[in-house]
Amino acid sequence: MRYWPLNFILWVCCLAPASWGVAQAPPPTGHARYDSLIQAGLYLQFPQDVVEMRLLSEATIIEAKRLDLTNELIRLYAERGKMYLDDAPLLDSCLWFLKKAESMLSQADYPEGETLTYLYQGWYYSVVSDSLRAMRNLDRAKQAMQPMEAAMEDSAxxxxxxxxxxxxxxxxxxxxxxxxxxxxxxxxxxxxxxxxxxxxxxxxxxxxxxxxxxxxxxxxxxxxxxxxxxxxxxxVMPKRRAWAQEQLGELLLTQGNLPEALAHLKDALHCRRSILLPLGPIYLQLGRWHAQQGQADSARAYLTQVDTAELHYRFKTQYFIAWAQTQLAYGHLEHAQSYALQGEAYARQQLNKSLLQQVLVLLVQVLEAQQDWETAFRYQAELATWDRRLRDESQRRAIVEMEAKFDSERREQQIAALGQENAIKDLTLRQQRYQLWGLVVFIPLLVGFGLIINQRKQYRAQRRELDLERTLLRTQMNPHFIFNALASIQHAVLNKETQKATLYLAQFGEFTRSILESSRKVTISLADELEMAQNYFALEQIRFEKRLTLEVERAGVATGSIQVPAMILQPLLENAIKHAFAGKAQGHILIRLTAQEQTLSIQVIDDGVGLISTPTPTPAKQSLGLQILEERLRQHWQKPPSKLLTLAPHCPTGVCITLLLPLSSHD
Known part of the structure; x- marks a missing residue:
């Protein structure tokens, strides 16, 4: 340990009193002692002595408990848990400290501590390959961070x-x-x-x-x-500089720019020596450089100095490739084949396509030199397959990116056009208001006052309707939905599921066409609305691998003769799919149509997880899509029913959303 004298002094002054409860000299009082522990921790972060950092962290936690510093305890527990993230045998200790920090969050309003706690929990779950929990904790960390981002009070x-x-x-x-x-x-x-x-x-x-x-x-x-x-x-930051020189050397070496690669690798070697860092990674790259130059003796001299224990996992493939090239230059075909096969195993474990291609080329050369034509032909065929896959993957990626860019530009154009139309209508309404002010001069004051009030009501209603139309258009072309659809199509194409991809494209095209047609109409028939909802559900059913089912009960309702506003069922289905079936393997949705006197009742019933904290029917205000739908319907009718849209639990499980629409307006 290079800094043991100073570390020993820190132990005597800070750690020993906290651990033993006694000291030879009177310890600092109040927050001074805590501050000294924090400063000692900042110092020890540089040599990164893990044992001393953990001991100092424990002493700091003890002092924070004594001073009842809740916020600091949350931060210290989170940071203590982070210390164990890189120590596989102690990952359980990591989670214990993070859960301890999480249990204290309810005792304080401390966004920074909450952010760190959920961030490190997400980190922990990513280390143990629990992607679902990792994503959940990272999302909570981002939510906790938002108040700080909104405030942005100071540089800290x-x-x-x-x-x-x-x-x-x-x-x-x-x-x-x-x-x-x-x-x-x-x-x-x-x-x-x-x-x-x-x-x-x-x-x-x-x-x-x-x-x-x-x-x-x-x-x-x-x-x-x-x-x-x-x-x-x-x-400044010599370790980072050495790393950058090494990365540049490796990158240029892979691209075949050998002179610049050699210059950067030599700089990295000098920098690593000056700060006493392991030299194995640089010796490896220098060995690769000489191997590519055909200088077998120099390559061997560097490669023999490499300690494989110092190498990162991804560098081991390069190590065996360099040795195989060196042995091939010496004519030691059996050794070259052995190293190449080890490199092949690492490349396949890493799923590194570029390095796997290099290994396959090298194996073909070795096997041809050994006149093992059958095995060489097999590797050559695999190499050709990888070349085709890389080309196909590149083309597919370009197509997907082009389609996404086209859809994004089209949505932006639609939003811009709607904004221009809104501006024109605003200008027209403003001119009408000015004309009314002119007329007020020539008519009795009472009549003029009534006209002004009426005109302002119309203005607000029209403005609200325009905003709702714009919001509806945005929700209709939901980028997240389009992205999921394209991703599902791409997945089917990659897996060569031609029938599934064709079906998905057909359903996607039919649903998009129905959206565009309905957007030009004020009302459509209930039959067309049901068809559009079924098209949307068919898309979601393909994406969820037919784990969801849909049933429609018409109960004698003449759907062809009833007119309803467009896109009223799709938000209800989307809400049910999104919220009702989390964690469920199967799901069923029922659309029930009934006509009672002058009212059309539309019920969307699911058998999902239900409402946890809402025992009685309440207006649907939780979902933005449902709120927009209710506002559209209230704008459509001058006197809508008082309970236009309600949301209630459905026995034994699930939720029932009910729409009550005036029937006389549609017959």
């Missing part, structure tokens, strides 16, 4: 948010959710740049560069690594 809050998004993106990246990771990185990076937090900004560029490398975008990755070099000049 901004710094905390910047680091939060960095950690959040790192977790999503580890879970292979690359799009979410990049979104959080790009959201948090401007925050750290605004307050000139150089250290966190450097970490952002490190993570973004690594993410671009995983996404096979070497040019963008190189740009990020060069930004890291720019931020670590003059001896």
């Amino acid at each position: 809050t901004t710094r905390m948010l910047g680091r939060f998004y960095l950690n959040l993106g790192s977790i999503y990246q580890a879970m292979n959710h690359y799009e979410r990771a990049m979104s959080h990185y790009l959201h948090g990076l401007p925050l750290t740049q605004r307050i000139h937090d150089t250290i966190t900004t450097t970490h952002y560029h490190v993570q973004i560069g690594e993410l671009y490398r995983l996404l096979n975008q070497p040019d963008l990755a190189r740009t990020e690594f060069e930004k890291v070099l720019s931020l670590t000049k003059n001896g």
Whole structure:
């Protein structure tokens, strides 16, 4: 341990009094003692002595309990749990401390502690491969963070948010959710740049560069690594600088830019030596460089100095490839084949397509040199298959991105057109109001006053109707729904499920056509509305692999002769699918139509989880889609029923949503 004298002094001054309860000298009183423990912890974070950090954390927790610092205890328990995230045998201790922090959240209004607690819990569940719980905790962490983001009171809050998004993106990246990771990185990076937090900004560029490398975008990755070099000049953060030099060397080596790769690798070697970091990863890259140059002796000299225990898992494939190339240059075909086969095993475990291609090419060369034509042909055929897969995957990705871009642009154009129409109507209404003010001069005061009130009511009603139409259009073309549909189509195509993909495309096209046709009409027949709802449910049924069923009871209602506003059943079905069947393997929805005197009753009944905390029927105000639907219906009729839309439990389980529509207006 390089800093043992100073660490021993910290133990004597801070840890021993907290642990033994006695000290040779009078300890600091009040918050001074707690502050000294915090400062000692900040110091120990740099050498990162795990044992001392845990001991100091325990002493700090004891002192915080003594001072009854609830907020600090929440933060300390969360940070203590984080210490065990990288220690696989102690992961249970990690969860224990995080649950301890969560149990104290109800005792204090502390958004920062709540954010850290759920963030680290999400991190824990991602480590143990429980993706569902990880996502749930990360979403709760983002919700807890929102008040701080809205306030943005000082640089400390901004710094905390910047680091939060960095950690959040790192977790999503580890879970292979690359799009979410990049979104959080790009959201948090401007925050750290605004307050000139150089250290966190450097970490952002490190993570973004690594993410671009995983996404096979070497040019963008190189740009990020060069930004890291720019931020670590003059001896600042030498470890990060060494890492960036190493990554650039590896990247350029893979691209075949050997002169620049060698320069960066030599700089990385010098930097690692100056700060006493392990040299194995650099020796590996230098060995690869000489192996690609055909310099077998130099490659062997570097590779023999590599300690495989120091290598990250993904570098081991490169290690065996370099050894195989070196042995092949010496003509040691059996050794070359052995190393290549080990590299193949690691590449297949990592699902690294690029490295697997390199190994297959190398195996073909070795087997051809051994005149094992049958095995060489088998590997050559697999190599050709991988080439086709990569090309097909690239083409499919380009098609999906193009379709998503087209849909996004089309929605933006529709929203812009609706905004222009709204502006024109606003201008027209404003002109009408001015004309009315002119008429008031020539008519009796009482009549003029009545006209003004009436005109303002009309103006507000029309404005409200325009807002509802715009909101309806946005909800009709729900980007999340379209994304799910395209993703399901893509999944079916990738799995060569041609019949399923064709069926899904047909249903998707039929539903989109019905939406566009209905958007031009004020009312449509109840039969058409039922057909559109069934088209939407068919899409969802394919996505949920036919785990949901739909039943329609008409009870003698003449659906062809009854007119209703468009898109009134789809929000009800969407609400039921979204909220009723969480965690259920099967689900059933019933649409029941009944005509009573001058009223049409439409009931949507599900057998889902039901209402937990609402024992009596209440107006449906929880869902935004249901609220918009109720407002549309009240705008459609001048005197709608008092209970237009109600939501109530349905025995034995489930929920019943009821619409009561005036029947006389539609016959």
